[in-house]
Amino acid sequence: MFTCYHSLRKTYFTVSLLGIRKGICALIGSLLLLTAANAAKPNENLHFTFAVSDLYTPFFTPQENAAVLSSLSSKVDIIATYRHRVNSLKMFACITGVTCLLLPHREESYTETRKKLSVNKVPGKPGTVSIDLPKSLDGGYILEELYISLSADQFYRQPSYRALAEKLVLEKSPLDDNPTPPSFEFLVEFTKQDVSELPVEHQACLFVYTPTGFPDFRIPVVTQVSTGSTRVHLTGVMHQTCPLTNINASNTPGVIAGHLPPSRITAAKTDFDNEIINNIK
Incomplete structure (x- = not known):
């Protein structure tokens, strides 16, 4: 004893x-x-703002890219994920069907709830949306993820997209009738010390669904995100096939803040040109 x-x-x-x-x-x-x-748990609200400030589709004209960029925020939905995490003390570790060993350890489990929210457009800032959402919910639920879906309707309506699709051997897929909207996802972490300046600029990729047989391509974009707090750290979840890294474009000499550096545009065009050679009829 x-x-x-x-x-x-x-x-x-x-x-x-x-x-x-x-x-x-x-x-x-x-x-x-x-x-x-x-x-x-954190209290009060998180003032979240989001915008895509620049975009480059390699087979669109400048006017078509501008039309897609301005329409992305025409329909924005945010899904906030809250989780309640519980740590418990376990005295034994068991191997199913074999045995249990005395091995004191901690095990974490969680329950989660999701809230779909509508955003507001920010006056005087075209393409920028905002929302005030709680950092925590009753019952010990803490905000951990933000999922932002945008509208790609204008992308499929551009003449260059339709003209290119007519030249390709395409296979119809179920996604053609109701494609999943392009989206961005962020992991949310609350800290006790300042971790960032406001706002935060990221380089990322916009993904749109195309029929099977359409050449692979990437749409580099610049997103500008703010949480209203320097003690909230956001980590962008990037698609595994996207080679771009989250860097602040304004740190590159000769690059205007909020816009893609010329190197990103050149890389996207080169990648697409290499793909299209093998796909044209």
């Missing part, structure tokens, strides 16, 4: 297992600290 004492909550634990006193006491202490930290 032995007794462990932890000063955080002045709680006594009595354990009847011999030879593992130090390990269990340390584990219980760290679990209590972690539980207390999780209980300190």
Whole structure:
């Protein structure tokens, strides 16, 4: 028999297992600290703004690219994911159908809820949308993900898209009738120290669905994101086939903030030219 004492909550634990006193006491202490930290949930609202400030589709004219860019925010939906995480102390680790071993450890589980939200257009800033959403919900649910879907209706209406599609051998797919809207996703992390300046500029890729047989291509874009707080860190979830990295274009000499650097445009055009050679009838 032995007794462990932890000063955080002045709680006594009595354990009847011999030879593992130090390990269990340390584990219980760290679990209590972690539980207390999780209980300190963020409050107030997050003022989130989002915009795609530049875009380049390699087979569109400048006028067509401008039309697509201006229409992306015509229909924007945001899905916010909130999670309630719980850490529990497990004394045994079991291998199904084999045995269980005495191995004190922490296991985390969570439940989640999602809220679909409508955004507001920011006056005086074309293409920019905003929303005030809670950082936490009742029951210990914390904001952890933001999913932003945009409108690509104008993309499919451009003459250059239709003209190119007519030259290709395409296979109809179920996505042709109701394609999934292009989207961006961010992981949300709340910190105790300042982590960023406002707003944050990212280079990313816009993905639109095309019929099978359409050449692969990438649409580099610049997104500008703000959370209204320097203690909220956003990590963009980028599609695995997109080679672009999240860098601030304004750090590149000769590049205008909010716009794609010429190197990104050249790379996208070169990639597309190489693909189209093998796809034209």
